[in-house]
Amino acid sequence: MAIQEAETQRPAAKRDYFQPRRFGHANLYIGEIERSMDFYRNVVGLREAYRRPRILAGFLNNGNTHHDIGMVSLASKAARSTKIGINHLAWELETQVDLVDGYRRSIADGIRYDMTIDHEISHSLYFKDPDGNLNEVYADTEMRWYKQRFGDVLKPTLQWTPGDTLPSDKIHYEPNPDYVRVEHAVFHxxxxxxxxxxxxxxxxxxxxxxxxxxxxxxxxxxxxxxxxxxxxxxxxxxxxxxxxxxxxxxxxxxxxxxxxxxxxxxxxxxxxxxxxxxxxxxxxxxxxxxxxxxxxxxxxxxxxxxxxxxxxxxxxxxxxxxxxx
Ligand SMILES: [Fe+2]
CATH class of the missing domain: 3.10.180.10 (2,3-Dihydroxybiphenyl 1,2-Dioxygenase, domain 1)
Structure with a gap:
C-alpha cells in the first residue's frame, strides 16, 4: 500500500552528508493567509496545527509530522520573496546527531548554509539548490509537537549553531503516527x-x-x-x-x-x-x-x-x- 513506509535503512558506512528519511513538508509563499488556511483545511483536508501570527504564517498536518504544509503570506515581513510558490522544501533526518555530523562534514567541504535555526520542535539547516530554491534539512527535537504545537506560537525562531547544544542520538519523529482524517473536507x-x-x-x-x-x-x-x-x-x-x-x-x-x-x-x-x-x-x-x-x-x-x-x-x-x- 502506498502509505507504507519501509523500515529505515541506516547505511553502515556514511558517504553522503545526510540521509533524509522522507519529504517532511512544503513551505509555500501564498497571497492571503486566511483564504489559504481555509482552503487547506476545508478542501485539501488538513488539520490546522499552529500559526505564527506575527509573520502571517500557518501550519497544517494530519498527524504524520508537525506540518505537511507551511505557508507564509507574501505580505509578511518575514517573506524573502515576492513570488507565489516555493518558500522551502524540507527533508527529515533520523536524529540530531545525523544533522550535526552532516553539517560539520559539509562545512569542512566548503558547503555554506543560509540559516541554521532552532524551531523548538526541530533543528534546521537551510541552503539553496542551484536554481535558488531553498531547502531545509532538519531533525526533530524532544519537544512533542503533537501535544505542544497547537494554536498561536508567539516566541520568535532562534538562530542556532549546530553542535552548541548536545545533539540527541534518539529518534524524535513519530514512528507510528496517529493519522487524522478531516471528515468535512472535500479530500482526505x-x-x-x-x-x-x-x-x-x-x-x-x-x-x-x-x-x-x-x-x-x-x-x-x-x-x-x-x-x-x-x-x-x-x-x-x-x-x-x-x-x-x-x-x-x-x-x-x-x-x-x-x-x-x-x-x-x-x-x-x-x-x-x-x-x-x-x-x-x-x-x-x-x-x-x-x-x-x-x-x-x-x-x-x-x-x-x-x-x-x-x-x-x-x-x-x-x-x-x-x-x-
Ligand atoms: Fe520548514
Whole structure:
C-alpha cells in the first residue's frame, strides 16, 4: 500500500552528508493567509496545527509530522520573496546527531548554509539548490509537537549553531503516527509525499539533491529528461524535470496520498458537484489521481497508487507524466 513506509535503512558506512528519511513538508509563499488556511483545511483536508501570527504564517498536518504544509503570506515581513510558490522544501533526518555530523562534514567541504535555526520542535539547516530554491534539512527535537504545537506560537525562531547544544542520538519523529482524517473536507489525504520541481539547472539540481541533500536516485539520472529521488523510507519524494521554453522553472506540484481509490472517487464526485476546477485527471494502470489548484494556483495532486512498481513514462504525455512520477 502506498502509505507504507519501509523500515529505515541506516547505511553502515556514511558517504553522503545526510540521509533524509522522507519529504517532511512544503513551505509555500501564498497571497492571503486566511483564504489559504481555509482552503487547506476545508478542501485539501488538513488539520490546522499552529500559526505564527506575527509573520502571517500557518501550519497544517494530519498527524504524520508537525506540518505537511507551511505557508507564509507574501505580505509578511518575514517573506524573502515576492513570488507565489516555493518558500522551502524540507527533508527529515533520523536524529540530531545525523544533522550535526552532516553539517560539520559539509562545512569542512566548503558547503555554506543560509540559516541554521532552532524551531523548538526541530533543528534546521537551510541552503539553496542551484536554481535558488531553498531547502531545509532538519531533525526533530524532544519537544512533542503533537501535544505542544497547537494554536498561536508567539516566541520568535532562534538562530542556532549546530553542535552548541548536545545533539540527541534518539529518534524524535513519530514512528507510528496517529493519522487524522478531516471528515468535512472535500479530500482526505494521509500525508504529503512528493514535490515536483521543474528546474533550469537540471544537472546542478541532480547533483545538489543527491550529494548535498542526500536523496537517492530511483528513476533516471544526471543525463535523463527527468528523475525521481527518494529518502530512506522508500518513497518517491522528489521529482525533477528540465525546464524548456514552454515549461518554466517552478514548483510544479505537490502530491498527497489518500486513503483509498473508493475514497478518492467520492472526493472527485464532490469536487465536481462543488465546481472545484480540475486541472488533470489521472487514470493509469499505476495510479488514480486528480489535480486541483490552491487559491494561488499552486497545483496539488491527490492520488492512490494501483501498483507498487514505478511507472514507465515512455509515450506518456508531459502533463500526465508530471502527476504520474
Ligand atoms: Fe520548514
Amino acid at each position: 489525504p494521509i500525508k504529503i509525499t512528493q514535490a515536483m520541481l521543474v528546474v533550469d539547472n537540471y544537472e546542478g539540481a541532480f547533483d545538489y539533491y543527491t550529494k548535498n541533500v542526500g536523496l537517492k536516485p530511483l528513476i533516471g539520472g544526471h543525463a535523463t529528461p527527468y528523475c525521481v529521488l527518494g529518502g530512506t523510507c522508500g518513497l518517491r519524494d522528489l521529482a525533477l524535470f528540465r525546464a524548456k521554453p514552454n515549461r518554466p522553472a517552478e514548483l510544479h506540484n505537490v502530491k498527497f496520498v489518500v486513503w483509498s481509490e473508493q475514497d478518492l472517487e467520492a472526493s472527485i464526485k464532490r469536487a465536481r458537484n462543488e465546481g472545484i476546477k480540475i486541472l488533470a485527471e489521472i487514470d493509469h494502470p499505476s495510479r488514480r489521481g486528480i489535480a486541483i489548484a490552491d487559491p494561488d494556483g499552486i497545483r496539488i495532486l491527490f492520488y492512490v497508487d494501483r501498483t507498487k512498481s514505478t511507472p514507465n513514462l515512455a509515450g506518456i504525455d508531459e502533463e500526465t507524466a508530471f502527476y504520474l512520477v
